[in-house]
Amino acid sequence: MTRKRKKAVTAEVPITTVVVMCLYVAGKAPNSVKAIANLKAICRRYMKDGYKLEIVDVCEHPRRALAAGVVVTPSLAKVSPAPSANLIGNLSDTGSVLAALGLNAETMQ
Amino acid sequence: MTAKKRVPTRFLSKVTTGVRGFDQLSRGGLPRNRTSLVMGGPGTGKTVFALQTLVNAASAQKQSGIFVAFEEAAEEIFANAATFGWGLPALSRKTLFFFDAQLSPSVVQSGDFDLTGMLAVLEAKKRELRAGWIVFDGIDVLLRLLQNPAGEMREIYRIRDWLAHNDLTAIITAKADGDSSKPLSYGFMQFMVDCVIRFDRRLEQEIPVRRLEITKYRGSDFAAGEFPLSFGPNGMEVAAPGTEIRHEASTERVSCGFEGLDSMLGGGLFRGSSTLVTGAPGTSKTTLAGQFAQSACLRGERTLFVSFDEGGERIRRNLTSVGIHLEPHVRSGLLHMYSGRTDVTNPEEHLIRIAALLLEHKPSCMVIDPLSAIGRTGALSAAGAIGNRLIYKVQDQRITSFITSLVDGEDPQAEATALQISTIADTWIHLSYLVRGGERNRALTIVKSRGTQHSNQVRELMLSAAGPKLADVYSSGGEVLMGTLRWEKEAEESARKLQRRAEFTHKRRELEFAEADIAARIAALQLDLERQRAELALYTRDSEAQHVSSGELKNEVRRLRSADAATTAAPTPGKRRAGHVSANSRKNGGGQERRHDP
Numbered sequence: 001m002t003r004k005r006k007k008a009v010t011a012e013v014p015i016t017t018v019v020v021m022c023l024y025v026a027g028k029a030p031n032s033v034k035a036i037a038n039l040k041a042i043c044r045r046y047m048k049d050g051y052k053l054e055i056v057d058v059c060e061h062p063r064r065a066l067a068a069g070v071v072v073t074p075s076l077a078k079v080s081p082a083p084s085a086n087l088i089g090n091l092s093d094t095g096s097v098l099a100a101l102g103l104n105a106e107t108m109q
Numbered sequence: 110m111t112a113k114k115r116v117p118t119r120f121l122s123k124v125t126t127g128v129r130g131f132d133q134l135s136r137g138g139l140p141r142n143r144t145s146l147v148m149g150g151p152g153t154g155k156t157v158f159a160l161q162t163l164v165n166a167a168s169a170q171k172q173s174g175i176f177v178a179f180e181e182a183a184e185e186i187f188a189n190a191a192t193f194g195w196g197l198p199a200l201s202r203k204t205l206f207f208f209d210a211q212l213s214p215s216v217v218q219s220g221d222f223d224l225t226g227m228l229a230v231l232e233a234k235k236r237e238l239r240a241g242w243i244v245f246d247g248i249d250v251l252l253r254l255l256q257n258p259a260g261e262m263r264e265i266y267r268i269r270d271w272l273a274h275n276d277l278t279a280i281i282t283a284k285a286d287g288d289s290s291k292p293l294s295y296g297f298m299q300f301m302v303d304c305v306i307r308f309d310r311r312l313e314q315e316i317p318v319r320r321l322e323i324t325k326y327r328g329s330d331f332a333a334g335e336f337p338l339s340f341g342p343n344g345m346e347v348a349a350p351g352t353e354i355r356h357e358a359s360t361e362r363v364s365c366g367f368e369g370l371d372s373m374l375g376g377g378l379f380r381g382s383s384t385l386v387t388g389a390p391g392t393s394k395t396t397l398a399g400q401f402a403q404s405a406c407l408r409g410e411r412t413l414f415v416s417f418d419e420g421g422e423r424i425r426r427n428l429t430s431v432g433i434h435l436e437p438h439v440r441s442g443l444l445h446m447y448s449g450r451t452d453v454t455n456p457e458e459h460l461i462r463i464a465a466l467l468l469e470h471k472p473s474c475m476v477i478d479p480l481s482a483i484g485r486t487g488a489l490s491a492a493g494a495i496g497n498r499l500i501y502k503v504q505d506q507r508i509t510s511f512i513t514s515l516v517d518g519e520d521p522q523a524e525a526t527a528l529q530i531s532t533i534a535d536t537w538i539h540l541s542y543l544v545r546g547g548e549r550n551r552a553l554t555i556v557k558s559r560g561t562q563h564s565n566q567v568r569e570l571m572l573s574a575a576g577p578k579l580a581d582v583y584s585s586g587g588e589v590l591m592g593t594l595r596w597e598k599e600a601e602e603s604a605r606k607l608q609r610r611a612e613f614t615h616k617r618r619e620l621e622f623a624e625a626d627i628a629a630r631i632a633a634l635q636l637d638l639e640r641q642r643a644e645l646a647l648y649t650r651d652s653e654a655q656h657v658s659s660g661e662l663k664n665e666v667r668r669l670r671s672a673d674a675a676t677t678a679a680p681t682p683g684k685r686r687a688g689h690v691s692a693n694s695r696k697n698g699g700g701q702e703r704r705h706d707p
Contacts, residue, residue, distance in 0.1 A: 026225035034220070058226040062233035065226060071210045072251070073226025086213060088254075092220035100217040 018050040019101060020080045026073040027059045034090040035074035042094055046103050078102075121328045124278055127165025128158060129465075130347030134332040135323060140303045142276045143327075144269060148285040149308025153319060154338060154345055155282040156186065157193075158308070159244040161344045162280060163205065164195045172241035173204040175234060177227075180247030183207035193344045206234055210251065218254060224264050228271045235275060242278050249283045262297055269301055303327040309335065321347055339458040346461045348498065358560075363474070363509050364408075366400030369579030370538075373555055373564040378536060381507040382559070383500050387516045388540030392551055393570060394513035395419075396577055397538070398476040399428040399435060401511040405474035406438035413472035414446040415463055417482035421446030424478075432576040445470045459483050460499055467506060474509045481514040500533050535559045540570065543591050550591035553579060569595065 023039055025032035036055060043051050058065035058073060068077065071088075078085040078101050085100045123137035132138045139145045139162070147155045163174040178186050187207060190197050197205075210227060231243070245268065252261040272279045283298065285307065299305050305325040311318060320335040338347045362377035365384070371377045378384055384401075388394050398414075405412045414435070416424055424446070425435045438444035447466055449459050467475075480496055503510045512534065537556040542549050551570040555563045568579040569591045580595065590598050 024226060026223070026229055029223060029225040031221050031223050032225070038220075059229040062230040065230050066208075066234070069209065070230070071212055071227050072222045072224055074222060075226065086216045087219050088212070088216055089218050089220035089222045096217055096219040100219070 017081050018052055019047055019078065019103075020052040021101075022054045022056060022068070022077045022079055024056050024058050024065055024068065024070045024073055024075045024077070027057055029073065031090040032074045034092065035076070038091040038094070039076065039097075042091070042097055046098060123329070124170070125165070126158075126162040127169060128161050128345050128347060129343075130336070130338070131158075131321070131345075134321075134336060134347060135304070135326065136330055136332075139278060139280070140327070140329070141278050143303040144272050144279040144281060144301070145304035145306065146298055146302040147280055147282040147306045147308065150285060150310060153308035153310045154321075154340070155284075155308055156181075156246050157190075157340065157345050158306070159246055159280045159282055160186065160190050161193070161195070163242055163244055164190070164197060164200065166242045166278075167200050167204040168196065170241075171204075173206070173238040174242030174244065175206045175208060175231060175238065175240050176244045176246065177208045177210050177231065178246050179210045179250045182211055183209040186246075193340075194342050195344060203238060206238055206240070208234070212251065212254070221255070221257070221260060224251075224267055228267070232271070232275060235277065240277065242280075243272070245279065245281045247284070248281055265298055265301065299325060304329075308338075337461075339461040341462055341465045343465065346465060348461055348464070359507070364404050365511070366397070366404040367577055367579070369568065370397075370553070373553075373566070373568065373579070374536065374558055375561045375563055378509060379560065380509055381504065382535035383504060383510045383512060383533070384536040384538065385534035386511065386513045386538045386540065388513075389516055389542060392540035392542065393431075393572060393577065394515075394540060395424065395478050396428065396431050396433065396572060397540075398478045398511050398513055399424070399431075399433040400577055402444060402474070402476050403428075403433050403435060403438070405509075406435070406443045409443070410474050411470060411472045412438070412444045413466055413470050413475040414444060415466070415475065415477045416446065416448045417459075417477075417479060418448075418450065419478075420448045424448075430574070431572045432574050445472070460502075463499060464502060467502070467508070472508060475503060475511070477510065477512045479513040479515045481516075497533060504533075536561070536563075545591065546594045548592040548594070552591065 021039075023035060025036060039053065043053060056064055058070060074088070074090055076087040076091065076097075078087075081102075083102070085102070087097060087100050091097050122141040123135070123139065124141045125132045125138040126135075147158055149155050160176065163176055166172040166174050176183070176186070184207075187197065208231065234240070235243070248265075248268075252264055255261050255264070268281070281298070281302065302325075304323070304327065307322045307324050309320045309322070311320075319338050321338045322335045323331045323333075336347050338345055340346075359380040359382075361380040362371075363380050364371050364377045365374065386394050386397055395416075402412050402414050414421065414424075421439070425439070428435060435444055435446075439446060445466065447462070449462065463477075477499070480499070483496070500510070500512070536558040539554045539556050541552050541554070543552045544550075551572075553568045553570045555565075557563075566581070568581065571578045571580055
């Protein structure tokens with residue numbers, strides 16, 4: 001599997017679980033650009049324990065998107081830990097993103 | 110994604126859809142490399158229409174296509190479509206690609222999204238398959254998630270630009286509100302696309318009726334109005350009307366099964382004509398139809414027997430009792446019998462099924478028994494229109510048809526007002542009962558027969574194991590005699606004939622006897638005559654002999670006396686007499702011997 005835009009950031013703290021995510025974007029489409037920015041901001045702020053984010057450009061890797069069942073962009077898939085979750089949209093609503101990823105905004109803060 | 114400027118094709122080129130009837134309405138199909146919008150309420154047939162078009166493109170035009178399913182799972186659509194005889198499973202993944210664009214219900218939405226990614230995926234797939242067609246089925250489901258009319262419009266324009274850029278012939282289906290009087294929620298979409306087809310489903314007297322209407326077709330003529338559609342074994346079919354009556358007028362006569370009726374019709378039915386047989390229940394309309402079908406099969410013609418509310422097998426069994434055997438023809442494949450139920454199916458559907466059967470079986474003769482059954486369900490006016498359309502369709506295909514219609518009561522005019530098909534039928538035979546002398550007998554009348562000198566007589570129709578038969582009816586004292594009365598009359602007539610024959614024989618014998626008597630008398634007289642003659646001859650000979658001997662005696666005396674003066678004169682009278690006798694004796698047939706005697 002080719003990962004051209006692999007951006008994995010592993011936190012220094014080893015004890016807690018690492019959130020593995022995959023964000024499917026469509027090139028420089030406004031919503032995709034927004035989604036990358038929004039997600040990165042959320043990760044920085046709420047995922048101190050560590051996260052692994054892969055960003056896939058479906059324009060370049062349509063087969064991957066097809067295999068993953070991506071219909072709309074941007075689309076975020078939480079791969080692990082269970083339960084998995086799927087989000088669509090530019091992730092502008094931080095609350096719903098955190099809820100879907102199973103992160104608690106208050107405790108993380 | 111950058112949207113290229115759309116370059117319109119110089120001539121509007123069309124691609125057939127393979128939906129029977131639709132290509133006729135749209136004058137050739139959907140616009141090539143353009144987008145068509147299919148809208149309608151739930152269960153109106155949008156998906157089937159789109160899928161059928163795609164399958165047709167794949168199988169008939171060898172063009173691959175992509176089906177993007179927003180509403181149902183791709184597997185479900187595939188499974189549903191497999192029930193139609195399209196050979197969908199045989200079409201490989203290379204020619205038909207199903208893209209499951211259904212969002213899982215657990216998907217969380219956070220903010221605005223777009224279809225750029227999906228279009229990128231589809232574009233890659235399109236290149237891979239070299240697809241010419243694409244269907245977006247139920248796009249409204251996804252767009253509604255945007256909860257933003259401006260966003261929805263943006264995505265639709267995105268799709269439009271993408272389609273134009275990719276030279277794809279597209280069908281977009283979207284739900285319209287059930288109430289067709291309301292303005293459509295995707296009104297702008299109708300302006301954007303080149304062709305708009307509306308599907309509608311409504312109840313007419315508790316029978317669902319599906320209809321289709323082309324509301325817009327840029328740069329093309331199309332048939333205006335709503336047209337009924339239904340689903341047959343081969344998918345969707347639209348009842349498209351022909352515009353012009355172009356029936357060939359054949360002068361060839363086709364037997365309607367038994368001589369009596371043929372001769373009443375001046376030699377039979379014209380090929381390609383329609384015959385309407387009306388009558389009350391039990392007037393043996395089906396028997397006539399069966400006889401017609403049998404004779405067609407015996408001529409080796411492909412025949413279609415459409416019956417309503419009675420199974421084909423039962424009809425065959427019942428007809429066997431009157432000497433009509435259809436079973437062997439069904440087995441040989443010459444005769445196809447189709448039995449439709451009228452309690453649940455609407456008239457349009459019957460029409461479409463019959464049309465499909467006509468294409469499938471390609472009959473040259475057909476029977477519909479009875480057509481009036483389709484008027485039982487749905488609006489009667491609709492049934493009348495169906496009847497008309499059906500007859501036109503049959504006539505268009507030069508099929509000799511035999512259509513029965515049930516009439517309640519004795520008045521044939523009742524039929525004329527009910528279905529109003531009698532005007533377009535070429536021949537109209539009316540069957541009725543005549544009740545007289547404690548009997549109910551079947552009578553057959555030819556109400557009309559176009560272009561044919563036909564009998565104006567009412568005939569009695571008789572059924573027996575040898576088949577139906579027509580009998581002349583007796584009219585006595587201004588009354589038509591049938592059944593036993595006719596039989597009595599016939600018996601009387603034949604008795605009289607017998608008597609006459611006996612009398613004649615008697616007379617002849619008498620005359621023969623008289624003749625023989627006279628002949629006998631003649632013979633007796635003849636015998637008498639002969640006897641008389643014989644007697645006369647005998648007498649003549651005796652007298653001659655006497656005369657000769659007396660002459661000889663005289664000569665002897667003269668010789669003895671040596672007198673020679675009279676010797677030469679004396680025998681002359683004797684010779685003369687001998688000659689005279691010989692003439693007489695020749696007549697008697699025994700005189701010659703006697704002449705030489707002396």
